[in-house]
Amino acid sequence: MFAYEFENPKFIVSHVKIEHDEKGNGRIWFKKQDFEVDETESIQISAHIMERLEALWGELAYLSDGVRHQSEERDYGHLGTMTLTVNRDGVKRTDSFNWTENSKAKDLTDEYKKISNQFIWVFDMEVARKNQPLEAPRIMKSIDSYIRRDSISDPEQLLPYLRKLQDDERIPLIARNHAGRLVERIEKSRKD
Template sequence: MLQIKFSKTIICLLFLTLAFSASAQTKRKAAKKKTAKETTLTKTQPVAENDSIPVVKKNARPESESRMPPTEQTDDKVKSDAHPAATDDKSVYFYEFSKSDFFISKIFIEHDENGWGKITFQKKDFAEPVTDPLQLSPATLERVKATWQALNFLDSTENYQYEKDFSNLGTMKFTMKKDGRERAATFNWTDNKDAKTLADEYRRIGQQFIWIFDITVARENQPLE
């Protein structure tokens, strides 16, 4: 009899234990579901934008740098403006070549004592002559001025024209204006060594400048592909 009661007691305790365990598990599952729902709501809840917080760009430049003035250009045109070509009243030395039926029908070069001046040339297929600033290199200027001095041009009365006429080769003209004095000499061929040297110097100056001019125009208008 006692064994039967004891067995019933144990069975009741087992049922109570199972019931308590099931209830605890149910509460835990409910708590987990509630926590998961709260977490989901927290993640999906939109964040309100705060207009008072400025947006900082990573690549933004400092304000002081953005207000800096633009850098001055130092290209060739600006440099040439710093040393303008010699005007007519400052030019001392003049050279002119002309031949109407040549492709380059006219070349006129003038410059001052420092080598600053301008060059004018006329091409057969150009409607108007081209005039550009000119600066002689120190070595060229030294040779040119030395040749003018060797000719003693202002004080000389020599006619540089050769005894025969070679006007088919073109006409050259030297002119010097200095200290209120002026002298010019025109010839188409000469056997004077210094006059020939001076004409050759100016011819090279003109040919080099025109060659550079042609190359520059070709590069600007017909670039290589």
């Protein structure tokens, strides 16, 4: 079992926890500002991203090195605390930090942030589709921004969902057209 957790009560998304197995099956828990309880969703991390995560965990040698990843020189607690946990073959290790100089630990937490961005965005869009369709254009802008900034783990994994949004008459036409443009951009980047 692999786990990533982020906490900062001052952020809009104040708590995120991702747990998954070696095949990418798992769950995400997250709490948004003004929500009383965590939302929980099942997730399936794509094989492509699982390969990247396995490589990052391997490079970090997390179970065997025992190194604390918190920077001794810098403390950025106001930016939130990240916790990485591995539980494999009866051996468990957990380490929390708010800043690290270890580039491999940073890359790993960045990848988990991208995964959380992706799945929380899908949740937000589902809420908009069912309850607040006029929010869909704003939410489409956010995924566009995430994709442009490389802040989504696997844009290709979103293609089926974006195609579904393209044809969903519950959301405004501007959001459906935006979904179509994103599909084209993701498919074009896949060919390049």
